[in-house]
Amino acid sequence: MPHAIPEGALLRRADLLEWFAAHRRELPWRADRDPYRVWISEAMLQQTRVEAARDHFERFVRALPTVRDLAAASEDEVLALWSGLGYYSRARKLREAAQVIVCEHGGAFPRELASALALPGVGPYTAGAVLSIAHGEPVPLVDGNVERVLCRWFGWTGNPKQGALKRALWDAAARLVEGLPDPGAWNQAVMELGALVCTPRTPRCDDCPLAPDCVARATGRTAELPELPRRREAILVELEIALCRKPGAWLLERRPAGGRMAGLHEFPTRELAVREGEERLYPARFASSTLRVEGEVGAVRHTITHHKIEARALTADAGPLEPDGPLRWVPDAELESLGLTGMTRKVLRADFARALC
Ligand code: SF4
Incomplete structure (x- = not known):
């Protein structure tokens, strides 16, 4: 059996659970096991660090404390909170x-x-998290932390993101979560170990409750496991951002309904150099609008997945706007309740933009 769970792993669970009880972080979504709060936090934690998610989570559940509030909220309100x-x-x-x-x-x-x-946007990871943590069901979950811990603990090679190893990891997670009085605590314990001890670069094996039978540690392969696919090469994106200001308002553009960051608002932006074969991140709209660019006032850097953005900020004169076009004057008081792109928030906080207010 190439991916059988080693004997002893089931017995070792008690040590990890004990470690978790002693070392778990106090996080706002761990205050109780309300399924709504667990679900929102897990949705935020995919691709987002705990520290970044913490403030967003508190703001989100304060504004929309129940699933009924979320269901009744407007899309703009949800995007603004996100x-x-x-x-x-x-x-x-x-x-x-x-x-x-x-x-x-x-x-x-x-x-x-x-x-x-069957719920929109809920995959095996989120379902496993909510069902085990909030409902106490023995449902497994696998995320990047779980992949790392299990591959090292059992010495499993191969790409954990696909094929036989991916299936083996889900099977192992299912086997490990079975028969425990608190399946949610187990799932969280494995993820917490991956976040705090079995970290990607410098695992603290001396502090690890799995160390006595960890194959990667015993064979000196902690740096090699898991065998993750190479990251995509970073793509440099150069932009110009138009800052149009009138007393008490910024000129913003709503992004198209489909595609990346759909429906969010941002400063009118144009993408300067696009590599052949690469999709544009930004519509080239302001080139054809009535904006008249004036001078450069600053610059920002920003990252969206594997895109590294360098943006020059230019002041501009708006000229007459199309009545139903994507550009509109947004009063300062409305900014907080509007879905803005991350880069737009960054620009709004920059000294050069504040100097124009
Ligand atoms: S002993 Fe080291 S490599 Fe093995 S699971 Fe623990 S921290 Fe990870």
Whole structure:
């Protein structure tokens, strides 16, 4: 059996659970096991660091404390609360799923795996997290932390993101979560170990409860496992951003309804150099609008997934606007409640933009 769980792993679970009880971080979504809060936090934590998610989570659940509040919220309100976390389709799907939960499940996150997986935007990881942590069901989950811990603990080679090893990791996670009184604590314990001890670059094996039977440690292969696919090469994107100011308002543009960052607002932006074969991140709209560019006032750097953005900020005169076009004057008081791109928030905080107010 190439991917059998070693004997002794099931017995070792007690040590990891004990470690978790002593070392778990106090996080706002761990204050209780309310399925709604668990679900929102898990949706935020995919691709986002705990520290970045913490403030967003508190703001989100303060504004929309229940699944019914989320279902009734406008898309703009949800996008505004999500602003800065990226992956905005996730925020849209959360709202759609909340509507399904209210209409089809009486406002309660389903307990059955198949019903949870049928919700928009809910995949095996999120379903496993909510069902195990909030409902106490023995449902497995695998994320990057779990992949790393299990591959090292068992000495498993191969790409954990696909094929036989991916299936083996889910099978192992299912086997390990079985028969425990608190499956949610187990799932969180493995993820917490990956976040705090079995870290990607410098695992602290001397402090690890799995160390006595960890294959990677015993064979000196902690640096080699897991065998992750190479990251995509970074792509440099050069932009110009138009800052048009009139007393008390900025000129912003709403992004098109489909595609990246759909429906969010941003400063009119144009992409200067696009490599052949690469999709544009930004519509080239302001080149054809009535904006008249004046002088350069500053620059910002920003990253979106593997795109490294360098943007020059230019002041500009707006000229007459199309009545139903994507450009509109947004009063300062409205900015907080509007879905803005992360880069737009960054520019608004920059000294050069504040100097124009
Ligand atoms: S002993 Fe080291 S490599 Fe093995 S699971 Fe623990 S921290 Fe990770």
